[in-house]
Amino acid sequence: MSWELQNNLDSKKEIREVYGNTLESMIKEGKDIMVCDSDLVGSSGAGKIFETYKENSVNFGICEQNMIAAAASMSVMGYKPFVHSFSPFVSRRVMDQVYVSAGFSKNDLHIYASEPGFWSQYNGATHTTFEDFAIMRSIPEITVVSPSDPVTFAWVMRYYAEHGGVFYNRCTRRNIPMIYKEGSTFAYGKSNLIMEGSDVLIIAEGSMVADALEAAKRLKDRGISVGVIDLLFIKPLDKELIDQEVRKYKLVISVENHNIYGGIGEAIGAELALQHADCEFRRLGVHDRYGQVGTVDYLKDIYQISSEHIVKTALEYVEHHE
Amino acid sequence: MMRQVDNREYATAIRAVISEMFVARGDGHIGGSFSIADVMAVLFNKYLREDPKDWFVLSKGHAGPAYYACLYLQKKISKKDITTLNANGTILPSHPDRNLTPGVQCSTGSLGQGISQAVGIAYANKLKKTGALVYCIVGDGELNEGETYEALEFASNKKLNNLIICIDSNKKQVDGLIKDVSCDYDYQKLFEGLDLTVHMILGNDVEEIDDTLSEILAADDGNCHVLVLNTIKGKGISYFEDAENCHHVTFNETELKELTKYRMENEGAVKHVLGITE
């Protein structure tokens, strides 16, 4: 594991481009990749794979349940299947197929669940997942990841192609900040402490990491010392890092683009209780609501999970304890 | 009897209102909204009754704008809402939400589920002998979903003679032609094989749709009927009809002009349907 921070939230990359490019380079390297989609090839960024590499790609049509079970089963012949759809259609819609044909059967499957949570934007509730961590975490032995940036996203894809297993890779398709420098590497099951402090520790998942960094900057301006963990692995949870770090802070805040039920707040909260951690804990997440249409900023605000809300939560605590 | 206008004019008005929504929004699922404007016109202009309360289920929920246009023409939603498609805080989201938009009866957008909702509602109405009818529009791409066949089997098994299913056969899904992406359906055999009564008709021809529905209702033969509507994706504006695939479009300037032109040219139809005479 050796990563370096980019330290510039303005440098960005489109995840869908990373998806297509990473798949292409792995195919060129001779890896036995099978890229699967269910009528959203144009959206995933893997369009060029379907055009150019016919033997490494298959469009299942709008049949997500069939796609999951069939793709996972292709791994018995040595393929490393990668499937994609919008997050609800490869989580809510297909839980039993993931459970039986992928997990229980010990087949290989990489699920790229795109546009999770508020990233569904104008598509609304039917396309919004605030429960997919809960669904996937509860299936035995499945790895659930929420990359914060293009570099972690590509690393997860490559890790899976090397090692196999079942991966639920939950990430937007959009242009998002580079948290890490290109070429950084990570470790399975390890979260990254990307900022050290002593007052408030923010533990964030996925694109919320960028919001956490922004909140940290504003809190620092107010003289509050902030640490940030990029969780990356939702399951397995990096208990070691969490146990080690929470001891150094007075307040821990978890932030997630997910329902508070079954999300990272619950996972971290349970860990804190088990370790008898001596810190205050706040969890930011969606409070048991369905999705709705809107811009990302609007939805973050409605669901009270913006950097603004992180700052507010930290300040409320500090003011109470001064 | 409901107040009626010419079905053709109603369909034009639907497309004009959708155009207004899309121009305000800048993007939208135009192909599948325009292809069903004719069947929507016939249903909303002539068939859907308030008493007994008939049901309409837009299983291909991404065509929500076509549904909203009808609700606007029925004065269930207001003029100012029309320009708020997908805006923050809107009551008109991409996909229909029965708890948000006045007049919307079922929440759809997850393909395959609307038709299951329709068979459930039809069965419940049949058991309760309400006399109400259920009309459901399903996409041809949507028929990829296995759930649609589970619903059709149920409709057949329970002899849902109060359910009329319309398949919008516009021959295209997101990634291309149905026959390339999924399979080349033989609808006649497929649905007959499920013991459903099939009608293969011109789906952008309001007269043919109207005649077929009248015949089905008059015959009252105890069967569940499926109308396979032979339609064109983007029907109504030749620019979109000719496009390779206009499933969801972020409109460029030319396209915005096409939509604006259509709306302006057909403002009269909208006013007429709304009953505003100049």
Ligand SMILES: Cc1ncc(C[n+]2csc(CCOP(=O)(O)OP(=O)(O)O)c2C)c(N)n1
């Ligand atoms: C379960 C599910 N999977 C995928 C999607 C994404 N999606 C929306 S529309 C569409 C294609 C639908 O094709 P069709 O039914 O032919 O619609 P039309 O051409 O009439 O617009 C897809 C794949 C979805 N809404 N729901």
